[in-house]
Amino acid sequence: MHRDAIILLGVNHKTTPLAVREQLALAGGYEDPLRDLGQLSAIKEHFLLSTCNRVEVLFTCARELVEDAKKQVLELLFASRVSQRELQQYVYAHLDDRAVEHLFEVASSLDSMIVGEAQILGQLKEAYRFASKHRSSGLVLNKLLHKSFSVAKRVRTETRIGASAVSISFAAVELAKKIFGNLTDKKVLLVGAGEMAELAAEHLVGQGVAQVVVANRTLERAVKLARCYNGKAVALEELLDQLEHVDIIISSTGATDLILHKRDVRSVMRERRNRPLFFIDIAVPRDLDPNINELDNVYLYDIDDLNNVVELNKTERDREALKADRIVQEEVVKMHQWLEGMATTPTIVELRNMVNCLVEKEVAKTLGRLSGLNKNEQQAIERMATSIANKILHHPMQYLKTDHHCISQSERIGQVRNLFQLDHNKQDFAR
Structure with a gap:
């Protein structure tokens, strides 16, 4: 009467070099691997997740087939792509509660390269849509994956794990929001086409800025980049x-000298009637004159300033991660209790059915011998018999449902089944 085992096999950015993860990534999508896993004899339900930072397979199997199931899954998904030595070195295997805990950590972004990032939950839900479409997940994995989504939501709601900027580009946007508040009517000027400047622009577009203007030495490159943000190139x-018309400037050129000086900005501020101007200098060496920051209503941050913000926020996010971990542990306990309940349910149902059958037969015999009883008297005897049966069943039921440190669940189930002879023919109970 053992419940099925839950197993998680995988590699991620913490355990495995990028070169190995690339070989194991499901470049062709989920369709074929999900179908192939469904052909394996040892596993019952299965689910796949493949991202830039991880490849993981979650599945259930009969407890006596755990090692066979792991071997079959490894041979199907991983063994043909990397060596046996690399398999042993890099692939981790989690069983039951640890597999549940790992899944909850992934969903809550506690296992991400950047703790607190929100992207992984969307990737997890997308992978689950494929599993649902192929009907590869059943009662256990459906419950487990839906629970992982709710755990992630609880972590986001009850902690500030995703509130602090932990990337240069996100830090720049957070500073802009502090200066301007709402960014929906602001215009952004992107100077140069550095990767971090592009990422900052993406974050700003996500905040609903009104317009993006791209200035670059190569106009063709500026046009292509502006098209990404429905902006314009200059x-x-x-x-x-352009400084006269925009509000936020992100500079990331490859220039060896300053491209903008204090005197240039001072003249622009007169034209702007002193409306605030926010500069983000992500270039190394710097594009912008540090003295610009001395002007009224002008705010200049360079990459060192942003790094300081990121480091402070990483410390804050690590504190929030401790709260998130506590939530995960609580939810693992709840999931464990649900899974344990699944194992005891068949025995509880059989025990209840057996007793109900005995009650019905004995009440029928008794009423057959007692002639002249009216309907109310007959019902009183039936209620009395049912009440006695329920009181007798109370302690065996609690014994099955409640954890005992000294006696395993399987032992408790076996004891109850032996005591009440549940594995005998039902006709034996009715004699």
């Missing part, structure tokens, strides 16, 4: 003219 020579 030549780098138009930089000063």
